[in-house]
Amino acid sequence: MANDAADNSTAELPAAPWDGRDAPARNATLTRILVRIAREALQGADLEAMMQGTCACLVAELPVAIASVILLDEAHAYFVHEVWAGEWTLSPLEATGDWPVSRGCAGRCARLGTPQLIADVRVDPDYVAGNDLVRSEYLVPIRHRQRMHGVLNIESTRTDFFDAEACAVFDAVADLVAGAIHFARMANELQQVNHRLEQLSMIDGLTGIANRRCFDRELDMGWRRMAAEGRPLSLLMVDADAFKPLNDACGHLHGDECLRELARICGEFVQGEGDLVARFGGEELVLLLPGRDLAAATAIAEALRVAVETKAMPHPASPVAAHVTVSVGVATALPAVPWPPERLIATADRAMYAAKRRGRNRVCAELANP
């Protein structure tokens, strides 16, 4: 397909390392390039650097004016990213902004999904000139299994460069780039899934607020932070009153719904930096309030208790009221490591049970002492 007759301007081309080499020497060069790119594709940690290095290697070692990796969007409708090396005097991307696959030889390669060997770029109607010295071009789909990622584009200053050996090597280079893209995307997807799982592992499934695991972590962090800043740390232990009778009278699903509503109401009272509402366990919820002293935390607890009453969720079996109520234990500590943060939980628990003993639907507060 090479049209040597049409190319009578080779005399003006600069001498390339390719010139004067016999077939074994050329094949040895191609093999060396392939080994180098394979090593980078399999072991390199940075995909962008790998693609850049591949293009640079092809331009440096071969009679190639431009080498590029052009990546497609998810819909395979546009090229959205190009990594290249060589002398590029006119970028198709810069010329038009968007680069749809309806345009250029690269677009044709992506649309047809087959390699495109252009022996003479001057007679190809799809060719978009990027460099005056380019005479021939080879484009290979970058595809891993059935998934198309883009196109490997190699533009040579010679008409006789893309023989069977060279094309076979570029096909393999495209496969290596495809593999590297595939693994980089897999690693990225895995990272996102891990992040999501990490988030899910911190959330209580019933109420959607933080779970005990998250609370333990935040308590530890809040404790250290308040110790470093010399500020108080307060904890509210919120326990629904007569929840067993509510479950017995209305069913567990209704009890679940009440718990969700209690969690939502508690959520309205965590407004400071580092504040947290969490499900401590069963029908107990906790609020972690860094920086709040006993008086401020008690005021929040009382406002929360009133908010639950105001919501007036019916409770047909409560000895306290006709609606759902809560007892709240408040504890405040001036954290000092190695004072254990669990002491704050124990104190809030004790205060909450004091509220129960005194008739429920009330707030009791206690300073946590070392």
Ligand SMILES: Nc1nc2c(ncn2[C@@H]2O[C@H](COP(=O)(O)OP(=O)(O)OP(=O)(O)O)[C@@H](O)[C@H]2O)c(=O)[nH]1
């Ligand atoms: N519906 C529902 N009930 C729960 C859940 N977790 C714990 N409970 C129930 O909450 C009830 C707690 O009962 P108790 O510890 O006896 O306390 P109480 O009836 O609320 O009485 P006081 O706390 O003394 O006012 C138990 O019946 C648990 O089954 C939950 O996720 N959903």
